[in-house]
Amino acid sequence: MAASKAAIRYATAYMDLAIEMKSIEKVYADVQMLDSLCYDSREFMAFLDSPIIQKRKKNTVYDAMFQGKVEKMTLEFLKLITKNSRENLLPEITESFISQYKKHKGIVVVNLKSAVALEDKVKKAIVAKVNEHFKGDVELNESVDQSLIGGFIVSVEDKQIDASIKSQLANLKNILLN
Template identity: 35%
Template sequence: MSIFTVASRYAKSLLELVQEQGNLDAVKTDVEQIIAVLKSNTEVQAVLKNPIISGDKKRGVLLALFDNKVNPLIVSFFTILVNKGRAAILVDILQEFIREYNVVKGIVNATVVSATALSEENLKNIQAKIASEIGAQVLLKNKVDASVIGGFVIRVGDKQIDASIAGKLQKLDKYFVSQGV
């Protein structure tokens, strides 16, 4: 079974349980904080992924970091994951939880790639335009890539709008090649 499939199953279970208890938004905030802590601490990641380290030690590390700091349901969830031998994919499970949360809340992730960082005003305008087009709340990230040259590339799910100079140059190049020029 793939990591994605396993992570998705655990994430959905946690999401359903949290929804039943009415703590969805609070748990989502805790999960985001946990992901940030785990991603910034490579030693903890190494402990969780090491098959030689006992489940008790892994559980102890997670409890030391998060007990009485996050929703008790999450701490119980950690215990289940460790007992099932899934501590190595904890970050994957939590990221999948965030993705599932976004689906439930109708939130769509989008990325705008530009040659230079866009102003807050430009980002808000693009975000509002995308939201009105797709009829959903949009979380917009700005990535800077100098190879775009100018303009921007917007990605929403599996759709892409390429309004970059680099994209237009590529289209022009393909046209000339197809014409034998």
């Protein structure tokens, strides 16, 4: 999901505050928990999206759910976005925060999609190639997509290498038809 400008601004401001308060790691853990909650709980998202539930009631629920479990700064941030009627942006804000955190920490996210599960040796070779071109620690996200027929697709930032059989067959088809 692409984050809206408002979500990016909230995430950036929250990240800057966390860095300034020297609580970035604790806040990052809170944001990861909130991100999981947003994606795993339909009820929580319905609660956030509900125009019927008053802001005061939402703040009471935040206190009941999160007091003592998250940083005070995180609880106040939830109340701030609710005050500004932006609580429905929470999934986008958490996604943007996590992305900015990884960039801040020098973590390079590599998405690897393959037709079958790859052996560790192959994964290590791909990570080594990525390390030649990108500075930072590599976080490898793997997925299997049998529609690729064979091969793999590697995505890093805005770059993609498509070494799948599906792609090669599509290219061959275009050459033969044109």
